[in-house]
Amino acid sequence: MVPVVVLDRADQALPLARALLAGGIDVIEVTLRTAAGLPGIEALAGLDEMLVGAGSVVTPEHVDAVVDAGAEFVVSPGTSAAVLQQSAQRGVPAVPGTSSASDLMVCAAADVTEVKVFPAALLGGPAHIAALAAPFPQMRFMPSGGVSAATMNDYLALSCVPAISGSWMVAPQLLREERWHDVTTLATEAVQGARVALG
Ligand code: 3PG
Numbered sequence: 001m002v003p004v005v006v007l008d009r010a011d012q013a014l015p016l017a018r019a020l021l022a023g024g025i026d027v028i029e030v031t032l033r034t035a036a037g038l039p040g041i042e043a044l045a046g047l048d049e050m051l052v053g054a055g056s057v058v059t060p061e062h063v064d065a066v067v068d069a070g071a072e073f074v075v076s077p078g079t080s081a082a083v084l085q086q087s088a089q090r091g092v093p094a095v096p097g098t099s100s101a102s103d104l105m106v107c108a109a110a111d112v113t114e115v116k117v118f119p120a121a122l123l124g125g126p127a128h129i130a131a132l133a134a135p136f137p138q139m140r141f142m143p144s145g146g147v148s149a150a151t152m153n154d155y156l157a158l159s160c161v162p163a164i165s166g167s168w169m170v171a172p173q174l175l176r177e178e179r180w181h182d183v184t185t186l187a188t189e190a191v192q193g194a195r196v197a198l199g
Pocket of ligand 1: 147
Protein backbone atom coordinates (compact mmCIF):
# COMPACT_ATOMS: atom_id res chain seq x y z
CA MET A 1 0.00 0.00 0.00
CA VAL A 2 1.60 3.23 -1.10
CA PRO A 3 -0.29 6.30 0.12
CA VAL A 4 0.01 9.24 -2.26
CA VAL A 5 0.17 12.49 -0.32
CA VAL A 6 -0.39 16.09 -1.34
CA LEU A 7 0.76 18.22 1.58
CA ASP A 8 -0.66 21.67 2.26
CA ARG A 9 2.06 22.30 4.82
CA ALA A 10 5.33 20.57 5.57
CA ASP A 11 4.44 20.30 9.26
CA GLN A 12 1.68 17.84 8.33
CA ALA A 13 4.29 15.31 7.22
CA LEU A 14 5.41 13.90 10.57
CA PRO A 15 2.01 13.46 12.24
CA LEU A 16 0.71 11.96 9.01
CA ALA A 17 3.59 9.50 8.80
CA ARG A 18 3.07 8.49 12.43
CA ALA A 19 -0.64 7.94 11.77
CA LEU A 20 0.17 5.70 8.81
CA LEU A 21 2.76 3.75 10.81
CA ALA A 22 0.17 3.20 13.53
CA GLY A 23 -2.08 1.71 10.84
CA GLY A 24 0.65 -0.62 9.56
CA ILE A 25 1.79 1.34 6.52
CA ASP A 26 5.52 2.06 6.43
CA VAL A 27 5.86 3.63 3.01
CA ILE A 28 4.74 7.03 1.77
CA GLU A 29 4.88 8.92 -1.52
CA VAL A 30 5.01 12.69 -1.02
CA THR A 31 4.20 14.49 -4.24
CA LEU A 32 5.84 17.60 -5.57
CA ARG A 33 2.46 19.05 -6.47
CA THR A 34 2.64 21.62 -3.69
CA ALA A 35 5.45 23.77 -2.34
CA ALA A 36 5.25 21.76 0.88
CA GLY A 37 6.27 18.56 -0.91
CA LEU A 38 10.03 18.97 -0.84
CA PRO A 39 10.29 20.21 2.77
CA GLY A 40 7.81 17.48 3.68
CA ILE A 41 10.20 14.88 2.29
CA GLU A 42 13.03 16.51 4.24
CA ALA A 43 10.96 16.34 7.42
CA LEU A 44 10.41 12.61 6.93
CA ALA A 45 13.93 11.72 5.88
CA GLY A 46 14.98 11.20 9.50
CA LEU A 47 12.12 8.82 10.26
CA ASP A 48 13.95 5.52 9.95
CA GLU A 49 10.89 3.28 10.12
CA MET A 50 9.22 4.97 7.13
CA LEU A 51 10.30 4.40 3.51
CA VAL A 52 9.94 7.86 1.99
CA GLY A 53 9.45 8.40 -1.72
CA ALA A 54 8.77 11.39 -3.91
CA GLY A 55 5.91 11.58 -6.37
CA SER A 56 5.09 13.72 -9.41
CA VAL A 57 8.78 13.62 -10.37
CA VAL A 58 8.85 14.66 -14.02
CA THR A 59 12.36 16.03 -14.71
CA PRO A 60 15.97 15.02 -13.95
CA GLU A 61 16.20 18.20 -11.86
CA HIS A 62 13.32 16.95 -9.73
CA VAL A 63 15.23 13.71 -9.21
CA ASP A 64 18.23 15.63 -7.88
CA ALA A 65 16.07 17.81 -5.63
CA VAL A 66 14.15 14.94 -4.04
CA VAL A 67 17.20 12.72 -3.57
CA ASP A 68 19.01 15.65 -1.95
CA ALA A 69 15.97 16.05 0.32
CA GLY A 70 16.20 12.40 1.36
CA ALA A 71 13.77 10.57 -0.93
CA GLU A 72 14.51 6.85 -1.17
CA PHE A 73 12.52 6.21 -4.36
CA VAL A 74 10.91 8.33 -7.05
CA VAL A 75 7.54 7.94 -8.71
CA SER A 76 6.50 9.66 -11.93
CA PRO A 77 3.13 10.06 -13.61
CA GLY A 78 4.65 9.09 -16.96
CA THR A 79 7.66 7.41 -18.53
CA SER A 80 10.74 9.54 -19.16
CA ALA A 81 14.05 8.01 -20.20
CA ALA A 82 15.81 11.09 -18.76
CA VAL A 83 14.19 10.61 -15.34
CA LEU A 84 15.02 6.91 -15.36
CA GLN A 85 18.62 7.66 -16.27
CA GLN A 86 19.03 10.31 -13.57
CA SER A 87 17.45 8.04 -10.96
CA ALA A 88 19.90 5.27 -11.85
CA GLN A 89 22.72 7.82 -11.70
CA ARG A 90 21.63 8.89 -8.19
CA GLY A 91 21.13 5.30 -7.08
CA VAL A 92 17.41 5.45 -6.28
CA PRO A 93 14.71 3.14 -7.60
CA ALA A 94 12.39 4.81 -10.09
CA VAL A 95 8.77 3.81 -10.55
CA PRO A 96 7.65 5.36 -13.84
CA GLY A 97 4.02 5.85 -14.70
CA THR A 98 2.92 3.81 -17.69
CA SER A 99 -0.25 3.83 -19.71
CA SER A 100 0.71 1.87 -22.83
CA ALA A 101 2.83 -0.90 -24.30
CA SER A 102 5.08 1.82 -25.72
CA ASP A 103 5.81 3.11 -22.21
CA LEU A 104 6.60 -0.42 -21.10
CA MET A 105 9.06 -0.82 -23.96
CA VAL A 106 10.91 2.30 -22.77
CA CYS A 107 10.98 0.88 -19.23
CA ALA A 108 12.20 -2.51 -20.43
CA ALA A 109 15.00 -0.84 -22.38
CA ALA A 110 16.11 0.83 -19.12
CA ASP A 111 15.87 -2.48 -17.20
CA VAL A 112 13.03 -1.12 -15.11
CA THR A 113 10.54 -3.85 -14.26
CA GLU A 114 8.47 -2.22 -11.51
CA VAL A 115 6.09 0.36 -12.90
CA LYS A 116 3.11 2.43 -11.91
CA VAL A 117 -0.02 2.25 -14.05
CA PHE A 118 -1.63 5.65 -14.17
CA PRO A 119 -4.47 6.53 -14.20
CA ALA A 120 -5.34 2.91 -13.60
CA ALA A 121 -9.11 3.11 -13.28
CA LEU A 122 -9.60 5.30 -16.36
CA LEU A 123 -7.28 3.10 -18.43
CA GLY A 124 -9.52 0.09 -17.88
CA GLY A 125 -8.71 -1.19 -14.41
CA PRO A 126 -7.44 -4.72 -13.84
CA ALA A 127 -8.39 -5.82 -17.38
CA HIS A 128 -6.00 -3.22 -18.84
CA ILE A 129 -3.14 -4.48 -16.65
CA ALA A 130 -3.85 -8.13 -17.41
CA ALA A 131 -3.74 -7.38 -21.15
CA LEU A 132 -0.41 -5.53 -20.89
CA ALA A 133 1.14 -8.18 -18.66
CA ALA A 134 0.84 -10.77 -21.39
CA PRO A 135 3.60 -9.38 -23.66
CA PHE A 136 5.60 -8.10 -20.65
CA PRO A 137 5.73 -11.05 -18.24
CA GLN A 138 8.72 -9.57 -16.38
CA MET A 139 6.81 -6.42 -15.39
CA ARG A 140 5.29 -5.79 -11.97
CA PHE A 141 2.52 -3.20 -11.92
CA MET A 142 1.44 -0.75 -9.22
CA PRO A 143 -1.97 0.63 -10.17
CA SER A 144 -2.62 4.22 -9.14
CA GLY A 145 -5.32 6.75 -9.90
CA GLY A 146 -8.91 5.97 -9.05
CA VAL A 147 -8.03 2.92 -6.97
CA SER A 148 -10.12 2.70 -3.80
CA ALA A 149 -10.73 0.46 -0.81
CA ALA A 150 -13.60 -1.01 -2.80
CA THR A 151 -11.54 -1.85 -5.90
CA MET A 152 -8.03 -2.54 -4.63
CA ASN A 153 -8.58 -6.28 -4.24
CA ASP A 154 -9.59 -6.60 -7.90
CA TYR A 155 -6.08 -5.41 -8.78
CA LEU A 156 -4.29 -7.42 -6.10
CA ALA A 157 -5.92 -10.56 -7.47
CA LEU A 158 -3.49 -10.26 -10.40
CA SER A 159 -0.15 -11.96 -9.72
CA CYS A 160 1.65 -9.16 -11.58
CA VAL A 161 0.32 -6.58 -9.07
CA PRO A 162 2.42 -6.63 -5.87
CA ALA A 163 1.44 -3.12 -4.75
CA ILE A 164 -1.24 -0.51 -5.17
CA SER A 165 -1.21 3.19 -4.51
CA GLY A 166 -3.83 5.76 -3.79
CA SER A 167 -4.79 8.79 -1.80
CA TRP A 168 -7.98 7.72 -0.11
CA MET A 169 -6.39 7.14 3.31
CA VAL A 170 -4.54 10.46 3.16
CA ALA A 171 -7.18 12.69 1.52
CA PRO A 172 -6.38 16.43 1.72
CA GLN A 173 -9.40 17.06 3.93
CA LEU A 174 -8.14 14.56 6.53
CA LEU A 175 -4.80 16.37 6.59
CA ARG A 176 -6.32 19.84 6.78
CA GLU A 177 -8.54 18.81 9.69
CA GLU A 178 -5.69 16.86 11.32
CA ARG A 179 -7.85 13.73 11.51
CA TRP A 180 -4.87 11.49 12.24
CA HIS A 181 -7.01 8.87 13.95
CA ASP A 182 -9.09 8.53 10.76
CA VAL A 183 -5.89 8.15 8.73
CA THR A 184 -4.82 5.31 11.02
CA THR A 185 -8.23 3.65 10.73
CA LEU A 186 -8.25 3.85 6.92
CA ALA A 187 -4.67 2.60 6.75
CA THR A 188 -5.48 -0.32 9.04
CA GLU A 189 -8.50 -1.24 6.93
CA ALA A 190 -6.49 -1.02 3.71
CA VAL A 191 -3.71 -3.24 5.07
CA GLN A 192 -6.20 -5.78 6.39
CA GLY A 193 -8.03 -5.77 3.07
CA ALA A 194 -4.82 -6.32 1.15
CA ARG A 195 -3.82 -9.19 3.45
CA VAL A 196 -7.15 -10.89 2.77
CA ALA A 197 -6.68 -10.41 -0.97
CA LEU A 198 -3.16 -11.82 -0.90
CA GLY A 199 -4.19 -14.80 1.24
C1 3PG B 1 -2.20 10.46 -7.99
O1 3PG B 1 -1.53 10.73 -8.97
O2 3PG B 1 -2.78 11.32 -7.32
C2 3PG B 1 -2.24 9.05 -7.58
O3 3PG B 1 -2.22 8.24 -8.68
C3 3PG B 1 -3.37 8.76 -6.66
O4 3PG B 1 -4.58 8.87 -7.33
P1 3PG B 1 -5.92 8.90 -6.50
O5 3PG B 1 -5.99 10.24 -5.84
O6 3PG B 1 -7.03 8.72 -7.53
O7 3PG B 1 -5.89 7.78 -5.50
